[in-house]
Amino acid sequence: MVNRRRIIARVVCLVLILIFVPYIVSRIASSWRGLSAHASTSMDAPSVNGRPLRIACYNIAHGRGQSKSNWTGESKAMRQQRLDEIAKQIASVDADIVVLNEVDFDSSWSFSVNQAEYLAEQAGYPYRAEQRNLDFRVLFWKWRFGNAVLSRFPIRDSTVIDFPSYSRAETLLAGKKRGLECVVDIEGTLIDVAGVHLSHRNEGVRTKSVDLLMNVTKPKLIAGDFNSTPTGFPRSTTDASEGNAIDKVDENALFQRRPIDSPSGESEFTFHSSDPGSVIDWILASDDWQIIDYKAIPSLLSDHRMLVAEVMLVSDAQEVESGNANKP
Template sequence: MKNVLKKRKLFLAVLLLLAIVLLPYLWSRINSRANRVLVFEMDEPGVAVAVEPSSKLRVACYNIAHGRGLAESNWEGGDAQTRMARLDEIADLLVELDADVVVLNEVDFYASWSNRVNLAEYLAEKAGYRYRVEERNLDFRVLLWTWRFGNAILSRYPISNPQVIDLPSYSKVETLLAGKKRGAHCEVAFGASIYRIVGLHLSHRSEEIRERSAGQVSELIADLPQACIVMGDMNSTPPGLPRSATTSEGANTIMTLTENGHLTRNIPNNPPGEAELTFRSDSPEMIIDWILVSESLEFQSYRVVDSLLSDHRPILAEIVTFNGSEPEELLKTGG
């Protein structure tokens, strides 16, 4: 009888432990916002910026690495004070870049390792971006720890019609349990023009997955009526550049986007100089962060910004309507 009671107590204890662990997790997955985008408008951003469109649209993309700086793990990167100070530096950098629209990758939304701060909201407030889109890739909670991050689009100009880009998954089980990389796109009204901004962070694991994602994005772009600006950490490099990769069939992510998606890209020197490389920021060796634009647009300037606030370097570009010049000449910036 005593053995039976002990087994029952052990069984109940195990059930209680499972409930303590699983219930918050299941609740977080049920209420996950990873399958939709959230749009916000601030009444009074912390920094006043001019909102009258010029003749050039300035755009930037930046993988901010969860605000951890150059640390390898998200749980590293310094104490709370250090991380907040780094966020302030990133905000100052965004102010300095003076972009009209910014795509941010690896953005935490109240994640445990970044002091439960919504990094998109914090940076938008500090850098003076009134409008923003938040898109979550991973979104779950275990006990007291929350994993919640994805992409953000910050804009000085009104955002409309935001949508999630549901990219191919690396593992269906992993997607069900935690989430996966997705993208977001929205319309931004810039004066009399409306642009479709596409924010991406493609898989770091497989060129096959990245290239399939690129094919899906290309199909999306083909159906959009507006000129598109595609930005973010693509984790891919076109053939001829350092660390380029192809699928088993010889396809490449950047080439799929530019050829099938009818996008144009900056043409780096070959071999590229250090100032053109985007990763890793403290020892740059490849170009995996990109800004791509529809063929109706052209780059008037394009540069990789030297910064050690993340393991990626940001990219800043000025874009104007294509005027008939030869694309190869226009895109050859040399960094």
């Protein structure tokens, strides 16, 4: 009887070791894996002389398409085909910089593919930065995903934007939503671009995150899934003190946004892609920039639509206008 108890105790200890040692190691290592930058010199950067900068943002929903669960049961080939289609869509909009949300880095449910790397290669982006929101492992299953910035121009520096936590315990055990700020070198001009994905569960956390974006960080262009739509727009929400994250952007008056008014048709809605009814994805530009064009791209490759904006530095736009005015 004693030997049997010892055997059971040893088996239990072995199982606990198998479960918790990989998990603990993954959580300790997550701090070193939280941010990375990658470059390939196989492509030349395009010229932007006299033309707008085109920036896109896209929550790709881990490549799961319209499914509500990441454990879709589809094959690796099916997921790969969807990634190929996403890459073609990204390439088709001809963006200079692309912000990706809900992109997997070696997650088990997406067959351990680094989606940022794959999309960068397939869509033709020689530079990328990756930032992980969640990063942990249990036995043989890995959860590693977050934000990425793809660029046709060199990324000179990248940092993590540490947003407020929804839960301290959750942050410790698995991670939390954060942002990614990149310094992009566009023909000698350094541009601060931030990719963000704010809390999907709490408007108060989103409002505090916007406070940090407005008052602590220094990006000139901010893009991503804010999970917030302003007062007066369909499906707008507020926190306990009637606060709203996009309203907070407007109150700070540091950034321009589109659409300004509540959309009159579904063409400006970004979510849900199969039944568009709200605007929760945004591209914000500081007053240094002029927004020339802005549109959502209809597609069912994700539950979000991709946003594409054309922006130009005000000083450059004035030069172009002056040059056109002086032409005979």
